[in-house]
Amino acid sequence: MLTFDERDLQAHARDFADRVVRPRAAAIDLSREYPHDIVAALVREGFMGMTIPVALGGRGRSFLETALVVEEMAKACTVTARIVVEGNMGAISAIIAYGTPAQQRLAAGLVLAGDKPAICITEPAAGSDATAMTTRADRRGDRWIVNGTKHWITGAGVSKLHLIFALAFDESGRELGIGGFIAVRPAAGLEMVYREPTLGLCGMPEGRLEFRDLEVADDMALPASNGYGRGFADLINAYNSQRVGAGTVAMGIAAGALDLALAFVREREQFGRPIGEFQGLQWMLADMQTQLTASRLMLHAAARSQGPGGRFPDPALAAQAKIFASEAAIRIVNDALQCFGARGYSKDLPLERMTRDVRMFTIAGGTAQVLRTLVAGRMLGWKLPQGRGGA
Numbered sequence: 001m002l003t004f005d006e007r008d009l010q011a012h013a014r015d016f017a018d019r020v021v022r023p024r025a026a027a028i029d030l031s032r033e034y035p036h037d038i039v040a041a042l043v044r045e046g047f048m049g050m051t052i053p054v055a056l057g058g059r060g061r062s063f064l065e066t067a068l069v070v071e072e073m074a075k076a077c078t079v080t081a082r083i084v085v086e087g088n089m090g091a092i093s094a095i096i097a098y099g100t101p102a103q104q105r106l107a108a109g110l111v112l113a114g115d116k117p118a119i120c121i122t123e124p125a126a127g128s129d130a131t132a133m134t135t136r137a138d139r140r141g142d143r144w145i146v147n148g149t150k151h152w153i154t155g156a157g158v159s160k161l162h163l164i165f166a167l168a169f170d171e172s173g174r175e176l177g178i179g180g181f182i183a184v185r186p187a188a189g190l191e192m193v194y195r196e197p198t199l200g201l202c203g204m205p206e207g208r209l210e211f212r213d214l215e216v217a218d219d220m221a222l223p224a225s226n227g228y229g230r231g232f233a234d235l236i237n238a239y240n241s242q243r244v245g246a247g248t249v250a251m252g253i254a255a256g257a258l259d260l261a262l263a264f265v266r267e268r269e270q271f272g273r274p275i276g277e278f279q280g281l282q283w284m285l286a287d288m289q290t291q292l293t294a295s296r297l298m299l300h301a302a303a304r305s306q307g308p309g310g311r312f313p314d315p316a317l318a319a320q321a322k323i324f325a326s327e328a329a330i331r332i333v334n335d336a337l338q339c340f341g342a343r344g345y346s347k348d349l350p351l352e353r354m355t356r357d358v359r360m361f362t363i364a365g366g367t368a369q370v371l372r373t374l375v376a377g378r379m380l381g382w383k384l385p386q387g388r389g390g391a
Ligand SMILES: Cc1cc2nc3c(=O)[nH]c(=O)nc-3n(C[C@H](O)[C@H](O)[C@H](O)COP(=O)(O)OP(=O)(O)OC[C@H]3O[C@@H](n4cnc5c(N)ncnc54)[C@H](O)[C@@H]3O)c2cc1C
Pocket: 118, 119, 120, 121, 122, 126, 127, 128, 129, 151, 152, 153, 154, 155, 206, 360, 363, 364, 365, 366, 367, 368, 369, 370, 373, 386, 389, 390, 391
């Protein structure tokens, strides 16, 4: 049950998505350009940095409130929804939770001004097994020198704030574990060298970043509460919020597709009656709605839950919600397209774009397979056999 304030926020987000976001969605997809105009509008409406504490200029909103906004954006435009996720969850949440006051102020200032932070974990040879990363940060006096390659980095080439995960080494070459290092683009030694020609989410650059002797001042390394390995554990804890966000984007795309299908089956006539009168389609619609409702309930429960330390959603609930919602969304969008017949296959309607966009959510943010390993590990009381589930 949502509170009055949550419903109010939801209505505000729905109105904004209908007026400002939906009319731009097809053009963003076609142009493959990052929508700076939409980001400026998100800032004006207060949808960037909602989760940042009021003392740092944010609105101190919860992950559930953020999820309500994300769903409304995702019904209209997946790229916009992802900007809202990453402008409120993930890297920004990690820095706010675990950063120094100076790091928090820097990150809050950038995000509240419209920057979508980039989180840099995945490497060509270290995907699901992220702890096999080879990007390194070597301590040199009062700074760290970062070298390595990350790929599939969302926002590469447009994001300013980068949270880079690298193996840290002290001056004597002793390995300290994985730590988080904050860099702000433009920076010498931080370059996007390739943009992925993605299937969907075309207005959001996914790119390969190279770090060549990138200098990070010591006070821009995330403080490690228990050695550098602990820095990584903290990040993964924070990442559970982003998993809820990613699952919510998938669920929102599915909700948008179902809305379109419902309107169409009421109006389209064949055999002398609206096609919605045929039981074959009614049962399909009912199954779509059932999966959507289950996804929403799981995501909201995960958003409300508290994992170890109390700051972020419970890892197992977040993983289950993302697995279920991302897989259900692919089926729902596919069935919605089917309701439209040939029209669903045309680029004149958003169904084909939604079909491409929704496909990523069983991959990014921890694949559906690796998240199942995480859930089973929790059930059996075992640790993940490898890595920590991908970014
Ligand atoms: C659109 C998009 C955006 C992304 N954004 C970011 C980002 O901003 N930052 C970032 O750091 N990364 C990002 N990623 C990368 C993402 O985190 C990785 O793609 C993901 O972790 C999987 O890694 P991989 O692609 O190397 O696949 P692999 O790890 O090579 O996996 C390949 C296949 O093997 C399966 N598999 C692997 N290990 C196991 C296992 N132990 N048990 C069962 N099955 C297994 C996987 O499920 C998958 O089906 C993004 C990816 C995409 C597609």
